Amino acid sequence: MSPSFDISQFGIVAEDEYTHPFSPDHADWNESYFFDWYSEDATFAGHCRVGWHPGQNRVLFWLFVYHNQEWLMIEEYRLPLSALQLDSTGKAFNYEGWGLEFSYTPGEPLLNGTLDVSGFARVISGQRLGMVLPVALNLTLEAVAPPHSRGAGEVESHSAQGYSTNRYEQPIKAECAATIDGHAQTCQVRGERDHSWGPRPWDMEWSFLVINNEDFSLQATVVRIPEWPPIKMGYFKGADGEMLNLTDVDFQVDYNAGAPEQAVQGKISLSCENDTVISADLIPVTGTEIDITHTFASPRRTEYRRSLVQCRFHGEHEGVVSPGWFECNRNVTDDTVENN
Template sequence: MARIIGRLAPEDDGLHPLGPEPTFNESMYFNFFDARRALGGFLRLGNRANEGYAELTVCLYLPDGRVLFTFQRPPIQGNAAFDAGGLRFEVLEPTERLRTTWDGPLLELADPRAMADPGRAFRESPKRRVRVELLHEAAGPMYGSAGHDEGPADQAFARAHYEQHMHVTGAVDLEGARHEIDGYGLRDHSWGPRTWQAIHAYEWLTMNFGPDFGAMVSVIQRDPEGTTVRRGGVLVRGGELEPLVDARVEADFAANGLYHEKVRALVRTAKGEALSIEGEVTGFIPLRNRRGGRVTHIGEGMTRWRVGDRVGYGLSEFLRQVE
């Protein structure tokens, strides 16, 4: 069993009782990046059983800049499993081993920024049959909390949440062309009410530099004025977790001021160590969420990270409220 840090139990790798809130969400997310192939991606299922559907996302970044992508809302009738629309997550050994599988069509986006107009992108993009079979094994401790108060449900984002760096193996099959995967990534699991519009902005950075070194950096701004900003994250080195007590994230953006292209993170550990981390976005897709007349931008960038003489891969996710 992997080490657990925080108010969690191995049983939290399973599904939780469905809450009464209309926006109750239980989601798992997995990303993975194979540095040899410059290929990576992420998979997410968010069960919104009280609304009768799951949020399903599959996103694969190809070495030539193309992105294979889908977003769906398949119907579900309860919160008994992560299994909807062709995407399935299984816990093989709590805290240690999980399996993700996908079998279905994905849009082929030669210009992934076309997803800024999702209706047109879904109508006009060709589709490719893709199978994904991945095994995610612990590469560090599981860290987080099984619950904290976020106030009213319509202002909540993730009352219970944990993350874990993972070693990822398996294969991606693109219309018969099989790509063996041996890389690293991060998974997270959250449950409780979730409204994507509850947070004004955040930057969430995941990084893996090999079996002995990973990081997660998080900056969350709850309100437009910036009066409440939470900065932190973790380093995972040699299997040991080191909390980050400060994190500053800067970025270079495309001409629209929204799509990030380069990222710089200055972080400080609880022991006083300061690190400067540079990131170059190698693949990018703009996503959005709409609810109650509001529009949320979520920019997803596969990112090559550098810290000192180490080079790794991961994801840079920027959320902004735009309308």
């Protein structure tokens, strides 16, 4: 059946489902695939990132799964690039070794696909804190809207002469089959995936919100790059409407530096290109801190956190309460209250 949307609405083409040539002149070149998901009641959720740095000869992988009030985590940031297979046997990427396997198999490009992960995860919160448990996950996803992109952008450090550099975000619905320590369950979930390629210096701050439910999907980002004004972008798409660019993003939120599991709360206000304003209260459910110390030229800690949240919407969407994800990366010297 044909999709109800044009996958190329924002300039992304079917070939962008797969991997891209990289510039050997950029040690920080990174290509990555990211997936997140959550159940409607926010009791089951997770996110997975697979990225590779050809100039550093390594693969970065993480998997975080939230289930039964426990967080389970696999972080592997120094896997050998030589062990990663790209664009082989129908898979965009495939890794297998030392008790860890992960792959992504596109179906119809930019429309559906399957993420598979299996390995051993450490419990980092909850009743079984500290245990290492076997985990297997299958995420069979279907796009609910076109991939959204604002193009390669104008930031010089994110471009490479003669090479395609870009990223896209795409809302999805999926069936997630997970087996944790021998106990299997299957959930219907929603979330988002993204795919990015190009030079990617991590020395910047950002805040990021994604919401996806039966009524609408949205993604909003504020990026702060040294010597640049804040970059604000994203999209909003009603269930039966066109995907719209955001023209303004305002996160009026408090950050809790001392509690990664309750890292953020406050209000959001998003303006669309048709002058619609989307507003909501943001309430934390749970969350974790993620290790990106190794991505900086001089390794250091930042507050890089991903929070499962509930948003209570107002105005046109009064009464809608939806789970979502709020991600932020902040320098540790920042105040715990920040107005974006």
